[in-house]
Structures are given as C-alpha cells and as structure tokens.
Amino acid sequence: DTGVSQDPRHKITKRGQNVTFRCDPISEHNRLYWYRQTLGQGPEFLTYFQNEAQLEKSRLLSDRFSAERPKGSFSTLEIQRTEQGDSAMYLCASSSYGYTFGSGTRLTVV
C-alpha cells in the first residue's frame, strides 16, 4: 500500500462544466476526508466518511458539491457547474491517528 492516491493531479475546466475527482485511501483506514486549500491558506474541511457513511458535511459546501464513497473504499468528489471561485487544491486524506494526505488535485476554472 503506497499511501493515499488522488486522480487527476491537475484539472483545467471551463466555467459551468462538471468535474469529478477520485481518491483511493490507505486500505486499513476507515475514515476518509476531503479538504480544500487555496494559496497561502490552511486546508478547509469539506466532508468526511467513515466507511461508506458520510458523517459530516461543511456548510461551506454548496449544493453543487457532492461526495460519495461506495462500499467504503475509494471516494469521488464531484463539482457541478464549476465557478472560478472553485479553483483550489482539493486534498484527500485518510486517517488512523493523524492524517495521511494525498498529493491533491489542483483545479483551475477558466
């Protein structure tokens, strides 16, 4: 197991398009988190799963954002009708004690 994997690493999309990101956590970790990070800021919590159950969702997350974790394995984060303000690094982490982060997906909305 090589850690947390995120795909793609970079995504450029036109405003109004939908995008989907994937995260494969460390297999022994039952908790999976999504965070968003903009330049010069700390990560902001978006949502987290314990196994397949989505236990918390940030109020920052508008209805355009949805996340799933079918069968408690990998997770996807979808953003519909992207806006320029969605441009950020989207980080996935899984945890036992502290977080193990993936390399992130950098989204640029043009």
Place this chain on the structure above:
Amino acid sequence: AQTVTQSQPEMSVQEAETVTLSCTYDTSESDYYLFWYKQPPSRQMILVIRQEAYKQQNATENRFSVNFQKAAKSFSLKISDSQLGDAAMYFCAYRSGNTNAGKSTFGDGTTLTVKP
C-alpha cells in the same frame, strides 16, 4: 467553534540552528489532539508530530519537539539542527477527542525558510 491561529506567516532560520513556530488555539473541550503538518513546495502534506491533550509530557520526534501549554492553549513546534529539507509550510491543526468528530481545524500556516 474551534479556531487555530498561527501568528507568524513567515520565519527563517540558519542551517543547523533552532527555530520555534508558534500556534495558539481556542476550544472549550478538554479532550483533543494537536498536530503539526509539513507541506514542502509542490509536495504533499505530511504529519510531523502529534500531541494528545491528556498527556502532560511534550511529544518529541527526532529533531522535532513541541511545547504544549494546555492552560495557555499554546502549542509551539521546535525544530533543532535545522536542515535545508525542513524548508516548507508548517500547519498547526486541532482535532476534537470526541470519537464521532472527524474533522481537523487548521491554521493558515507558517512558511519556514532555511538559509545555508
């Protein structure tokens, strides 16, 4: 709501010297965890050190140690014998000890420069 404050946006240290990064937090809980994460430029964030609030002893990991002052709600990171590879952005983070609480709250980070 918990907040985490890192008051030093940037710090620099000479190679082989010691530097301390500051972090304060606000919470009404008595059971929680505190973390320091390192994010090198264009690389993924990694866990540096963790402190459980119920432990009085300060955590240590090789050249990294913390000064945890629970009453003052302060959690500083000391890096001894600084190396060029320590250059990164460092984030302090708080997580509730409630087993149902999942998320961590992060500070805005301190960018550490190591001068040769």
